[in-house]
Amino acid sequence: MLDIQADAAPDRRPAIVICAYDAAETGWDPVEDLSGIAWNPPGARTVPVAADDPDTLATTLQDQLEQHGCRALLLVGRTSNGESFHVQMRAENRVLDGTRRLDDTGPGVARATAPVAEIVQALNDAGLAAAASSESEADAGSYLLFRILSGLPDGIDSPAIGLLRAPAAASDAAVQRAVKAAAEAIASHLSPLPRSHSV
Incomplete structure (x- = not known):
C-alpha cells in the first residue's frame, strides 16, 4: 500500500x-468559495492575517515574516487622497497619531521593498487606475509599514513589503481584483523555497 x-x-x-x-x-x-481555502497567486501561497489593533498587528506581522518560507507582506487599506489605487512607496517615522517620531534614533522614512512599478502596472492591466505614491498618510497603514520595514534585519534577502491603498469609494469587487493583481506581481519576483525550507 502506498503512503x-x-x-x-x-x-x-x-x-x-x-x-x-x-x-x-x-x-x-x-476565501473565495465554500472550500474554505484561501486564494493563492501562481507560484506562491497566501497567509491571511486578520485586522487587530496596530501594535498587536505589527508584532503578529513581524512574527509571520520571521517564519521560514515567508517572503512577502502586502498591507491593504484605503486612501483619502484621490480616486485611484495607490501603492505607497514609503512611510514616515511617526507614532500612530503623527505627533512625534516613533523611533528617536531611527531613519526619518522607510522605503517599501515590494516591486512598486510592477504592482502599479499589474493594477493598470487589470483595468484599475493606479499610481505609486510617496505620500505617507497619517494612519495605521503608514504606521505598520514603517514599523515593519524599520524592524527588518540587515541582509540581501529582505522580504517584499508593500502597502496597497484603495480609494474610499472602491467596491469590494475592485479591491479583490487589486489585491490579486498586486499579489501576483509580487509572486512573480519570488523564487521557490530551497528544499531545506519546504513546508
Whole structure:
C-alpha cells in the first residue's frame, strides 16, 4: 500500500502574508468559495492575517515574516487622497497619531521593498487606475509599514513589503481584483523555497 502522506511533494511555494489592517474593511476576503481555502497567486501561497489593533498587528506581522518560507507582506487599506489605487512607496517615522517620531534614533522614512512599478502596472492591466505614491498618510497603514520595514534585519534577502491603498469609494469587487493583481506581481519576483525550507 502506498503512503500518500509520505509521497506528497512538500510545498515549496514562498508565502505572501496579506493583511487588511482595518477591521471595517470588507473588500478583501481571502476565501473565495465554500472550500474554505484561501486564494493563492501562481507560484506562491497566501497567509491571511486578520485586522487587530496596530501594535498587536505589527508584532503578529513581524512574527509571520520571521517564519521560514515567508517572503512577502502586502498591507491593504484605503486612501483619502484621490480616486485611484495607490501603492505607497514609503512611510514616515511617526507614532500612530503623527505627533512625534516613533523611533528617536531611527531613519526619518522607510522605503517599501515590494516591486512598486510592477504592482502599479499589474493594477493598470487589470483595468484599475493606479499610481505609486510617496505620500505617507497619517494612519495605521503608514504606521505598520514603517514599523515593519524599520524592524527588518540587515541582509540581501529582505522580504517584499508593500502597502496597497484603495480609494474610499472602491467596491469590494475592485479591491479583490487589486489585491490579486498586486499579489501576483509580487509572486512573480519570488523564487521557490530551497528544499531545506519546504513546508
